[in-house]
Amino acid sequence: MMKRYLHTVLAAGCVSLLMLASCKKDETKLVADPANAKGGTLAASASTLVLTKATETTTAVTFTVTQPSFGYPAAPTNTLQLDVSGDNFAAPKEVVLAAKAGSVVYTGLDFNALALSLNMKTGVAAPMQVRVKSQISTAVAPVYSNVVTVTVTPYPLISYVYVPGAYQGWNPATADSLKSATGNGVYTGIINFVGTDLTYKITTAKNWNTAYGDAGSGAVSTTASSNLTAPAVGNTQLVLDENKNTLTMKAYQISIIGDGALGWDAGDDIDMTFNNGTQTWSGTATLKASGSIKFRLNHAWDTSYGGANGVASTTAGNIAIPADGKYLVTFSEATLTYTLTKQ
Template sequence: MKTFNIIAFALLFALLGGACSKDETKLIAVPKAGASLQASVSSIVLTKEHADETALVLQWKPADFGFQAAVTNILQVGVKGKNFEGAREVALTAGDSSYSFTTLELNTLLLAMELPVDEATDLELRLKSTISPTFTELYSNVLPLSATPYAAISFLYVPGAYQGWAIETAESLISPTSNGVYTGIIYFPEGDLEFKVTTQRSWDAAYGDDGAGRISLTASGNIRAPKPGNLELTVNTNENTISFKDHSWGIVGDAAAGWENDIDMRYDNSAQLWRATVELKAGPMKFRKNRDWGTNYGGANGILNGDNIVIAEAGTYHVVLDLENGKYSLTRK
């Protein structure tokens, strides 16, 4: 009986000793504290005139995971009150303890978040620190930042077979706020559907077809429009994607080629106007979108409305449709 008790006690001691050893190992690996983050300013109004100047400097003391390890840091920028849901992330170089934004870099980041321009938005900043996927991330203290971005239009260019591959005269795609999403409308004739997308009016950096609606600066193949006609292109350089959809305006009516036969207009991306030079007869006409009566305009005295436009005298006309301002013009040559 005494022998049994001794054996039982020894087993219990071994189990307790083993448990203590494991607990001690876990304690060594338990993280201690996230990074300590500081910013040079808590409020900033960005202006285009200072685009190349330093706007924001962040400094930090590294997170302490309880032992020596290589730490990877990511800066998170989110709208205040959203608990960093949908926050923008900036990967930071391992080993660095500071990071600087120029005005242009910070403005680009804020516009990519679709923040209103010329208006202050309350933001929050923090560092996410990791050492391995098997360890829980550590987060720094949260810093407030009131930031006011400015409007910044940027362009991409689309040289292709539709215009003889001339980079100097290629149509442009526009990003009104430089948030990485560019749109434009291009007319592709039958048989001239291939093109590329360039960052400047040069061939130094050109996006090619990377398959399945994706584009890449390293892809050599030409991008191809899905069909001829007026198409609206959307290029997202944040996700390296391209998409197409129908977007056309035409002239219909007794003054043109009838009420169901559209004379296609061409879109001028730089001026954001639809244009056509056409032979018109005396009689009524209208503009309609995508060869359908769901969206159509007539007008009088250069102002768009629902009435028919009446052509008083036959001839060759230069027609301009300004949808942004609700106007049109008819100039007889």
Template sequence: MKTRHYLGIMLLFIALFQSCKKDETRAILASDEGIKPATLSLDKNNVTLSKDNAKDTVLHLTMIQPDFGFQAAVTNVLQFGLKGDNFKTVKEVVIPSGRTTVGFTGYELNSYLLSLGVPTGTASDFDVRLKSSINAKITVVFSALASLKAVPFASTSYLYVPGAYQGWDPATAESLVSPTSNGIYTGIILFPEVNSEFKITTERNWANSYGQTADGKIAFNGGGNIKAPRAGNLEIEVNTTANTISFKDHNWGIIGSATPKGWDADTDMKFDNANQVWKLTVSLTAGEIKFRKNHDWGTNFGGANGTLAAGGANIAVASAGTYTIVVDFNANTYTLTKK
């Protein structure tokens, strides 16, 4: 009986040892060497974009999820870059969780490609890849490149927003932009106070304008002054087909040990609609900063060497001084220029 008892203990010990070895193997598979990047394929590699196919789905991508060696929630981001540029200028599009196929309309693809600064009406070559990550401790991996040749079309149009916030001058007013000229215009404007009044003009003059007729409704060459529902940076969307206007908070600020408010609160930036960048001139101390949206950690960017990364590392500020900060969330770049 003792022999059986000892034999049972030995078998249990061997089983536990083997289980530990399996866990050890699984940890090794989770190392950089064991990671398998996602695979990406496009249903076409040559597309001509125009207003005629702008509402059609013009490009499909199919992907196989990456394998990090263990079960984990993966974030996949599709990157468009200029061919041979090594993604120095990049447009990123987050792929919804769990999706293995995604389609893009002509409007969507056109706006992505135009954000890279390519000319319209002529073919340009692009590199496309998937960036996959699970957390900051595991190396980001990239799929093999897919090639795309595309001809974007010119379609950008503007509206202008003169109002009390800038002295009612259409010539210097902030703008709303429609990248696809589809009647939907957006822009971000800093209003100093609630109920700050403004109108919307079609040119930088008062020849034609939109006013408000009811909450969320506007009329061409009619209605009264429109009122900002609250103070702060507000993203305005105007639909000139439906004659509607809406507002939502859209603010970016800096936070961190180098900023005036430390890690306790944001110092807000201002959006430059004409150049589609966020700007701030501010006194900083030696320390660290990050960029945060709408005063919340749900969306934040860090980075290094002028390149932004979602949820990335704190950005170092080497010495105290007055800095001009410019951030481009389309290209995911930033500059800190000491005066």
């Protein structure tokens, strides 16, 4: 009887062990494999783009993307990186792609804006490098696609806003302008405010249909009724950012100074006039070959430019005068060039 009982107990134990064994399930973990992660692939529909205003609404280029591999199914963030050739993506322009997007399409206008944002010269063919950065988290290093090179010739995309105010009779049709060289919504210019009334507004055209007023704390709005006010009489640099609806203002005067003109002392500056259309400063001065000159900002030495052979620099020496006489002098901070034209 005891033997039979033991047999029954042993049998039951075996059944229990079998049940435990059959119920146990190994846990499967999905773990990224950074060592074997691979970037996706990138292809461009064109390798050479000559962009023009006439074709700005048509498709210029399509980039086709395949997804990267991190060793398990993942939803990476893919970012298109664009940079000029030779910069090695040190500070690329980045465009985050839609989730699982297989392609991205650019019109001529949009891709031209990207090229200009990389400071590519208009009318000049130059290589642009493009790749895709893919990342699943900040804890895992990103992977990159192959690099595609596209030769791009951008065109100028210039837009303007206007600054009517008391300084010129509140007439938008004749008001000076602020300029956006790339059409990116950021407008810069220098306005010479005169008189005792320094109020003004900024219009998007040479009329009063749409005008920016003062919304307070450096903000502007097309619904604000209050006028904007310059900080002081004289040349003032205005920077309007339509993307952020902000406006910054600061005094900005370039002058000629040196013993090739009136001298190096305070009060010897010869103020120049700014042209918002050409983005250049100009002025006439009687110059002496026995001396030299520099250009400086706001009658101070914090920012000054010397130069030689028409090329200006903040690190260059004084500018030599070729001969005594009256000169038309021009200077461009945008291109760091100057001219001395004898009259």
